[in-house]
Amino acid sequence: MIYRLRVILDNDTNEDIFRDVEIDKNSNLTDLHELILLSFNFSADQMASFYTVDEEWNQINEISLMNFDESTDSMDSILIANILNNQNTKLLYIYDFMNMWTFYVELIEEAQEINNILYPRIIFSVGNVPEKAPDKKFTNKDLGKDDLDEDGYLY
Numbered sequence: 001m002i003y004r005l006r007v008i009l010d011n012d013t014n015e016d017i018f019r020d021v022e023i024d025k026n027s028n029l030t031d032l033h034e035l036i037l038l039s040f041n042f043s044a045d046q047m048a049s050f051y052t053v054d055e056e057w058n059q060i061n062e063i064s065l066m067n068f069d070e071s072t073d074s075m076d077s078i079l080i081a082n083i084l085n086n087q088n089t090k091l092l093y094i095y096d097f098m099n100m101w102t103f104y105v106e107l108i109e110e111a112q113e114i115n116n117i118l119y120p121r122i123i124f125s126v127g128n129v130p131e132k133a134p135d136k137k138f139t140n141k142d143l144g145k146d147d148l149d150e151d152g153y154l155y
Contacts, residue, residue, distance in 0.1 A: 017127030
């Protein structure tokens with residue numbers, strides 16, 4: 001069985017930028033990481049992580065490219081089918097932590113493999129990747145003026 005996934009680049013343009021891909025559901029997250037890099041023409045010279053998320057895309061658990069300690073799993077130790085399914089259809093993917101390229105990964109459907117087709121593969125591509133990563137504005141809606149010092153910084 002294969003998974004059809006939509007990988008959407010979070011960007012600050014009016015243009016939709018996404019790739020639809022197919023990958024064996026028993027592949028590991030490293031395989032999906034490499035497919036995303038290929039799909040968006042990124043090099044493999046930067047760190048990246050997947051994050052499990054809730055329905056509103058809030059991060060829950062990190063799955064890093066490399067295992068730095070026992071508190072996080074590594075991509076090569078997690079099968080896609082063990083993390084994406086009909087109940088959990090979303091992942092967040094961050095590439096290059098200096099530039100924070102952010103991608104929303106969604107399970108479109110599970111399907112039968114087609115004979116003589118090599119997987120993984122890109123099946124649909126929309127939009128061009130911008131020259132630089134979109135600016136990220138990190139805010140916390142729960143913070144109030146009482147949480148900031150006199151210069152406006154968290155203390």
